[in-house]
Amino acid sequence: MSNDLEQSFVQQLKTNQNIIHKICRLYTNGEDAHKDLFQEITIQLWKAFPKFRGDSKFSTWAYRVALNTAITLYRKSSKTVKTVDYEKQQFFISQEDYNYEEEERLKLMYQAVYQLNDIEKALIFMYLEDKDYAEISETLGISEVNARVKMNRIKGKLKKILNP
Amino acid sequence: MKELxxxxxxxxxxxxxxxxxxVDxxxxxxSKSSSIVKWIFIISILEILLWTSISVFFNTDDYLKKIKHEELNLFFEILTYFNYAVILVFIYLFYxxxxxxxxxxxxKQLMKDILKTRKTVQCYVWYNLGMVAFSMMMGFFMAFTYNPEVVTLIDKMNNNTKIMVLTIGIFILLIATFMGLFWLFYRLVYxxxxxxxxxxxxxxxxxxx
Incomplete structure (x- = not known):
């Protein structure tokens, strides 16, 4: 019985692992930090798995638990992680259709996103993942109106960072 | 927002x-359990190093020479080697x-392994406590039977049961205190x-x- 549960968890996590990878990409810099956060999220998901009843999709549930883990962890270490060395984030630069100007703008944009706080990053993440406000509000446990207001503020903040 | x-x-x-x-x-x-078990393994090795380094400073040979019973040396050597052998077996089990x-x-297997590790550590602690008690009692016994100074003291005491009872009481208390200290040490570490x-x-x- 337990092995079945564990097996099904491992299977589903394996298929949905890109969700966690993407969160790690947004919250960490460097390979080691990425792996650490990945493992921490995996453990938290596993701990929460018995409560996962399957009334929502595994991925929806995983978004919620994984983001909350990242937010909590990031909050704890927010004093130590302040600056991000962009050069280390080379995997963001896509190889195809290399466009210098666009590349430069993208680079600045990623840097700006890194300066956001833990919750703001979570919202941006949901936005980048094409989630609507209903889903954002459910995942992060805030009201839809609040999510909208926050998103607008983040956009303003990003603009300010890009055009000081 | 275009950038977004x-x-x-x-x-x-x-x-x-x-x-x-x-598998990853x-x-x-x-991984959480494995890191704890790794620490149990490391600490057991540190512990054997600690006891070995302490025993280097306390040499029983001189004491045995003093009480003129060097033939007991062999007994102590056997006891020491036996002790090391048992501890090495434990370290192997930890590993x-x-x-x-x-x-x-x-x-399922992990849960079984965790219980097994707990049992191993508990056996290890009890073995060590037993060894401490045994060697202390041996020490007192030898002092009473072979050390000339103590033997004359006992002869004197034989005439006075009150002092006799008191001394034995103090020894028992001493053993108990030492056992307690060791127990506390193991309780803290493991x-x-x-x-x-x-x-x-x-x-x-x-x-x-």
Whole structure:
């Protein structure tokens, strides 16, 4: 019985692992930090798995638990992680259709996103993942109106960072 | 916001991550226990080093020479080697537990391994406490029977039962205090690790419906 549960968890996590990878990409810099956060999220998901009843999709549930883990962890270490060395984030630069100007703008944009706080990053993440406000509000446990207001503020903040 | 759209486009394009395998995931789930068991293994080695270095400073040979019973030397040597052999067996068992826990892939087996590790550590602590008690009693016994100074003291005491009872009482108290100190030491060093391991076990049990 337990092995079945564990097996099904491992299977589903394996298929949905890109969700966690993407969160790690947004919250960490460097390979080691990425792996650490990945493992921490995996453990938290596993701990929460018995409560996962399957009334929502595994991925929806995983978004919620994984983001909350990242937010909590990031909050704890927010004093130590302040600056991000962009050069280390080379995997963001896509190889195809290399466009210098666009590349430069993208680079600045990623840097700006890194300066956001833990919750703001979570919202941006949901936005980048094409989630609507209903889903954002459910995942992060805030009201839809609040999510909208926050998103607008983040956009303003990003603009300010890009055009000081 | 134009930049945000640009970011989104890039975000969707960039989706190649080094994929984690099933075995990796199993390992992640069990890593907490394996790190605790690793510490049990490391501490047991540190402990044997500590006792060995202490025993270098306390030489029983001189004492035996003083009481003119060097033939007891052999007995002590055998006892020491026996003790080291047992402790080495324990260290080997700790190592085996560590290896099996860090490579286990099923929760059921992991739970079994955790219980086994706990039992091993408990046996180890009881063995050490027993050895402390045994060697202390041996020490007192030898002092009473072979040390000329103590023997004359006993002869004097034989005439006075009150002092005799008092001395024996003090010795018992001394042994008890030493045992208590050792017990506290083990409780502190291994107790914390065992409790954490047990917490993991309970967590696993919760998942194991």
């Amino acid at each position: 759209d640009l970011l989104k486009k890039d975000w969707k394009k960039n989706n190649t991550f080094e994929q984690v395998s099933e 995931i199993y390992k992640m789930l069990h 085996k537990n560590y290896v099996s826990i860090s490579t286990t892939v099923s929760t 107790g914390i690790l065992l409790r954490r391991l047990y917490a993991n076990y309970k967590e696993l049990k919760k998942i194991d419906l």
